[in-house]
Amino acid sequence: MYFPLFDTHTHFDVPDFDPDRKELAQQAKAAGVERLILIGFTESRFSDLIATQHELNLLNNAPLSYLAPGLHPVYIEQHKPEHLQRLEQILKQESCIAVGEIGLDTFLPQYKQPELYQKQKHYFIEQLTLAKVYHKPVLLHIRKAHADVLQILKQQRFQLGGIAHAFSGGIEEAKAFVQLGFKLGITGQITNPNAKKLHRVVAEVGVEHLVLETDCPDMTPLCCQQSNGQRTRNTPVNLPYVLQGLATSLGDDEASVAAKVWENSLNALRLTH
Ligand SMILES: [Zn+2]
Secondary structure (H helix, E strand, O other), X not given: OOOOEEEEEEOOOOHHHOOOHHHHHHHHXXXXXXXXXXXXXXXXXXXXXXXXXXXXXXXXXXXXXXXXXXXOHHHHHHOOHHHHHHHHXXXXXXXXXXXXXXXXXXXXXXXXXXXXXXXXXXXXXXXXHHHHHOOOOEEEEEEOOHHHHHHHHHHOOOOOOEEEOOOOOOHHHHHHHHHOOEEEEEOHHHHXXXXXXXXXHHHHXXXXXXXXXXXXXXXXXHHHOOOOOOOOOOOHHHHHHHHHHHHHHHOXXXXXXXXXXXXXXXXXXXXXX
């Protein structure tokens, strides 16, 4: 079955895809992926990110590709003040759909080091300010820092919404993000029956606040992983498996879930059609 799908979080610009990006883009389109977002993480990749978007949009029979530049919290040690200036320049010069991915991450102990965590907060706030100035939604990366992200969004009076990508929080946190106008990004993790917390969040929040993403080259759906346990590259071609997993989790049919998450994606990204 074919449903129009929106891959709201990809790193399809990274070198993992250099050998066959064009073929994969065309396969993704044939599988229903009408649109995708290319998301930033370090300033050093901004030129390639932009070049990839331009190249993809020159292809026939490929998804329409959007740009979301941003400085990722996990790469905090690499970010410099001039990278924020470069980000602003891109927001002025290019057609950008959002600022991303930005947020806070304390998953590993080293990220929690006070000085580094303070730097994460500083870059997060600076980028929220840019998003406000250029009137863009934001694509959030949050691991073990949901309360702090919520607090900063409120303090900064950020009202443009966006997507909390690869959502890993609990039910109360999920509801708080929805209340602030965010959709929750669902990855291939939903294909894992053992991802109990995620299934509970999905059941509680409901399809009206969810969007799909591959987060490629990571987060490969269970069905597409190699049995030898080696890391399998995820690609936008696998997005229909995420839809399938979400529909199964919700106990709903794929057609109605597809239609709803498409509409949610447009709303979260402030697209009219
Ligand atoms: Zn990402």
